[in-house]
Amino acid sequence: GQQLNQSPQSMFIQEGEDVSMNCTSSSIFNTWLWYKQDPGEGPVLLIALYKAGELTSNGRLTAQFGITRKDSFLNISASIPSDVGIYFCAGQPYPYGGATNKLIFGTGTLLAVQP
């Protein structure tokens, strides 16, 4: 089935550094979502992107829907210790059938921030 390749798998950075991660696919996606999972919790939606080229911010987080519709990027500026967690991308594949909110999830990027 369709897969999303997320990279890097993990990042260990210093507080204050900027972070970039991405998600790629061999097929087209209609929608991209970025989630964060805190330790011991379920994923929480950070940003949703609905059209190619879209750039959306949520505080220090900025995400972009790639022009080719096969990738998406998430940037975190000036990281702080509470940014620690696993970041997942998720996409709605095109074309889709059945439940229209079928999502494919990436494998996650583990972010560790050193104070």
Added chain:
Amino acid sequence: EAQVTQNPRYLITVTGKKLTVTCSQNMNHEYMSWYRQDPGLGLRQIYYSMNVEVTDKGDVPEGYKVSRKEKRNFPLILESPSPNQTSLYFCASSLSRTALKQYFGPGTRLTVT
């Protein structure tokens, strides 16, 4: 507070002993779903439900059952658990079948020995 709750949060059981993980949401959401999370594999959908009495298989349904008798509840049933079902399980809900924003529960860590 709008939320998705799951019980239990942690469960250790033995092979073959039937178990149920409950999921409940208080947002009047139509769509509910179960995922399992395994290292290196991300989240994979087990079953989903578009409304009461409407359920369908996700990507990894083998060994699982679900039911949706009420809108707010969507229990996951393992009739005969096996060690390969050891995983972290998440329930999620969204407003409707067209709403992509899914809200996740806190997770249930299941160990089958």
